[in-house]
Amino acid sequence: MDERLLLRTFVELADNLVADFDLIDFLRLLTDRCVGMLGVTAAGVLLADPQGDLRVMAASDERVRLLELFQLQNDEGPCLECFRTGVPVTVPDLAMHTDRWPRFAAEARHSGYTAVQAFPMRLRDEVVGALNLFRTDVGDFDGVDTQIAQALADVATISLLQQRSADRSDVLNEQLQAALTSRVLIEQAKGKLAERHGLDMEQAFTALRSYARSHNRRLADLAQAFVDGTESLTDLGTDPQTTSVRPSRHPHPA
Incomplete structure (x- = not known):
């Protein structure tokens, strides 16, 4: 792992209190850095809109964006479960979870993804979304990378919530x-x-x-x-x- 890139990423994710804050570019940076540093094939971010409905806000590539959309349209999958429960979901082999998420597991494997991790974007009791990582090979996820992924999700969440408190209480909803x-x-x-x-x-x-x-x-x-x-x-x-x-x-x- 490139430690300098990791440190720079944390700084970039934390340094968001600017007048021209671009939410889409901010979240795309998060997904791109996850792919670049954590040994995963793709990454996506789901955020809740002002009505509480999840939306695909960023994806590292088009293939995973479509899979995230499929997950929302079919109302099943590890990323939705992560958001709803507020706890991480780790799936080293999707073939072992066809009963748990039958449509998502089939579509993910059809798209080439065989393992998934989802991390809640939460601060205390407030969950605003989920950071989702996808791999094309089966097997356990690296423990250190898992800790880093959750830390990145945490920093990104704090930055998003800072946007809400920077000026007025509804600024995050307006940004979304x-x-x-x-x-x-x-x-x-x-x-x-x-x-x-x-x-x-x-x-x-x-x-x-x-x-x-x-x-x-x-x-x-x-x-x-x-x-x-x-x-x-x-x-x-x-x-x-x-x-x-x-x-x-x-x-x-x-």
Whole structure:
């Protein structure tokens, strides 16, 4: 494990009291760092919206995002159980839990995932979501990595709750509602970019994110501009930050 990257990650997750806090980018950082440091294949984050319904707010790739959506649509799976009980769920081999979550286990294995861990994003009695890790191989999860994953979930939760108390009590709900709207815009922009440049959805997201960061733009604002047509996708495709993304052989339609 890269200890310097781990320390930097904790600092980045804790340093969120800024005026232009971007919830989606914050949670995507969490999922990306989990994949980069913890020996897992993919990661996702589910957060409860102001009505208490879980939403997929971040995923390290498109495949796991779709699996998280499947879990919500079918109302079963380890990540939902983790959120509802407030305790971690560890599944070293999904094949051993087909009775517990029959539809989720089948879909996860069909998607290539054979082991799952889910960690509650909670502070004392308040659970706001779940951090979910997926592997493509069976076997026990590393004990140290498990402790680090829960610590990352805890720090991220504290940061989210700090957002609520920074100005007024409803700020987290406003952030979540804005993030849900932004998520729709980002998906639309990804689809448009993927169709225009022959990218898959994950490559399209990487291109958008790289462009936003290199131009000091909020990802949601950039997506809005693309969807509205006030910024050209052609301009995005010619930017040095995005031309390094190789086109997919099987581009996804918008």
